[in-house]
Amino acid sequence: MIETVLASLDTVFLYAFAGCAFLSAALMLFLKEPMRVALALISCMVFLGGVYGLLGVHFIAAFQVLIYVGAVMVFMVYAIMLLDPRDESMKVRYSHFLWPGAVGYVLLVEALAAGVMNDLPGPPRGPAGEPFSLKAFSEAFLSEYWLHFELTSVLLVAAVVAALAVIRVNRKESRG
Amino acid sequence: MLADLFVSVLFIVYAISVLMGFGTILTWVERKQAAVMADRIGANRAYIRIPGTQVKLVWWGLFHGMADGLKMLVKEDWKPRTYDWYAYAVAPWVVFTPVLLVFAVIPFGGVLHPSQLWAPLAAFFGDKSYPMQIATLDGGLLIIFAFSGMTIIGAMLAGWSSSNKFALLGALRAGSQMISYELVLGLTLLGLILIYGTVNLDAMVRHQSGTVLGFLPAWGIVYQPFAATLFLTAAIAENKRIPFDLPEAESELIAGYYTEYSAMKMGLFMFAEFIEIAIIGALFTTFFLGGYNLPYMNDAGFAFPGGGTAALPHGAVVVTQMATFLAKVFLLCSFQILIRWSLPRFRYDQVLTFAWKFMFPLALINLVVTAVVMWALGK
Numbered sequence: 001m002i003e004t005v006l007a008s009l010d011t012v013f014l015y016a017f018a019g020c021a022f023l024s025a026a027l028m029l030f031l032k033e034p035m036r037v038a039l040a041l042i043s044c045m046v047f048l049g050g051v052y053g054l055l056g057v058h059f060i061a062a063f064q065v066l067i068y069v070g071a072v073m074v075f076m077v078y079a080i081m082l083l084d085p086r087d088e089s090m091k092v093r094y095s096h097f098l099w100p101g102a103v104g105y106v107l108l109v110e111a112l113a114a115g116v117m118n119d120l121p122g123p124p125r126g127p128a129g130e131p132f133s134l135k136a137f138s139e140a141f142l143s144e145y146w147l148h149f150e151l152t153s154v155l156l157v158a159a160v161v162a163a164l165a166v167i168r169v170n171r172k173e174s175r176g
Numbered sequence: 177m178l179a180d181l182f183v184s185v186l187f188i189v190y191a192i193s194v195l196m197g198f199g200t201i202l203t204w205v206e207r208k209q210a211a212v213m214a215d216r217i218g219a220n221r222a223y224i225r226i227p228g229t230q231v232k233l234v235w236w237g238l239f240h241g242m243a244d245g246l247k248m249l250v251k252e253d254w255k256p257r258t259y260d261w262y263a264y265a266v267a268p269w270v271v272f273t274p275v276l277l278v279f280a281v282i283p284f285g286g287v288l289h290p291s292q293l294w295a296p297l298a299a300f301f302g303d304k305s306y307p308m309q310i311a312t313l314d315g316g317l318l319i320i321f322a323f324s325g326m327t328i329i330g331a332m333l334a335g336w337s338s339s340n341k342f343a344l345l346g347a348l349r350a351g352s353q354m355i356s357y358e359l360v361l362g363l364t365l366l367g368l369i370l371i372y373g374t375v376n377l378d379a380m381v382r383h384q385s386g387t388v389l390g391f392l393p394a395w396g397i398v399y400q401p402f403a404a405t406l407f408l409t410a411a412i413a414e415n416k417r418i419p420f421d422l423p424e425a426e427s428e429l430i431a432g433y434y435t436e437y438s439a440m441k442m443g444l445f446m447f448a449e450f451i452e453i454a455i456i457g458a459l460f461t462t463f464f465l466g467g468y469n470l471p472y473m474n475d476a477g478f479a480f481p482g483g484g485t486a487a488l489p490h491g492a493v494v495v496t497q498m499a500t501f502l503a504k505v506f507l508l509c510s511f512q513i514l515i516r517w518s519l520p521r522f523r524y525d526q527v528l529t530f531a532w533k534f535m536f537p538l539a540l541i542n543l544v545v546t547a548v549v550m551w552a553l554g555k
Contacts, residue, residue: 059314
């Protein structure tokens with residue numbers, strides 16, 4: 001009895017974590033206050049980390065929490081901490097793009113569901129049938145994917161510059 | 177399967193009781209050691225009287241920890257009318273839980289063979305063996321950084337949700353300081369990863385059980401004395417203790433980010449701080465002081481530099497390793513408390529300047545020198 005429970009424990013936890021991740025992602029969309037939104041996103045990231053861990057790639061789980069929670073969300077919380085909670089713009093729940101966004105979401109879900117219907121790949125394996133280890137990950141990362149990684153960081157720099165530019169434009173307008 | 181579950185539960189219970197034990201004992205050590213350093217008697221008033229007699233057990237004030245816990249449990253749980261009650265309620269747990277979780281990947285002993293320990297156990301366990309650590313993961317070091325990064329969010333949430341200017345200032349200080357020192361903390365360990373060639377903590381400890389230069393134990397502190405100093409400094413700053421306790425500097429900010437917390441919620445912040453002292457001790461032991469092994473010791477017994485060996489029975493090895501680990505951690509905790517009662521507090525701009533303009537470059541230089549030496553040695 002207890003043996004079968006233990007054998008299926010992984011699956012139970014996997015579904016629980018996936019469900020919680022989905023729930024927090026949904027909460028992130030529907031909550032209004034910035035700090036709550038950030039907290040929902042943090043819990044979503046942590047649960048996703050749990051999903052990765054249960055699928056046997058512990059270091060991806062560690063990276064997930066380390067990068068998204070430990071770095072990205074720390075800065076977001078830091079910034080949100082300095083917002084004025086009485087700001088009028090926080091009372092607006094949805095943007096003007098609610099309906100186009102909802103239609104796009106439905107289309108996306110349909111596309112994803114079509115993809116999921118096809119056979120799901122098994123847990124990632126290295127070349128020799130070994131569980132995907134940190135060593136295999138590092139080698140693949142530095143031989144095959146380093147260009148993509150560097151390109152992503154270039155994109156991020158571009159995004160930072162763009163964000164600064166947007167702030168500048170808005171400032172000029174408000175000053176008239 | 178059942179045997180695995182039993183051992184896992186046993187290890188988890190052991191780890192949690194060790195951490196809780198350290199948390200409680202350290203509140204007493206902190207006061208008693210401060211008293212000894214200042215040539216005072218220190219904590220000596222809490223006692224237990226044996227019922228019906230006048231015999232009072234003082235035990236050097238050891239019961240002060242229990243008295244503290246009792247006081248915090250029965251104190252009024254005062255709730256401020258904050259802007260965000262949810263963040264306020266969740267913040268102490270966001271600080272406390274990751275501190276406990278970090279211990280999951282720290283090895284507190286070598287490999288346990290239950291059947292060699294006591295022959296009748298073989299009927300239940302077979303000839304299985306268990307590494308004495310809760311989670312044996314090949315990315316252990318990454319897990320440590322992943323979890324320790326989460327406490328920053330807790331500290332900031334606590335300060336922000338308290339709706340108190342002192343608390344918000346404390347949260348800002350905590351955020352900036354912890355982000356800065358976490359970077360230094362990570363950089364100091366990169367040199368060790370280069371030398372050991374792994375981020376698996378158990379493999380790191382095994383790497384340290386040999387000798388270097390013929391007679392020195394191959395401990396991390398021998399390879400990287402500089403990184404060890406930087407690591408301990410950055411870790412104390414990360415734990416926000418004197419001389420880096422600016423986020424809770426009582427003469428400026430009352431109690432900083434947990435000003436508005438009372439009773440056991442405040443106790444959780446304090447408890448997390450004391451447990452983190454033990455965690456820092458455990459991490460430093462694992463990275464730099466040969467982990468659970470005595471010098472020249474390995475899972476089979478001793479291998480002395482002259483070539484002599486002394487084999488030990490398995491039970492003796494297990495007990496020695498666990499006791500060695502606890503003793504090393506305790507000594508390091510005591511050393512951290514020594515620092516806390518020796519140095520005056522920095523000014524806040526000094527704390528950040530110290531991180532970015534002094535420790536960060538030093539950690540980088542250490543890493544570059546290590547990399548060049550490893551390259552020159554052809555490894």
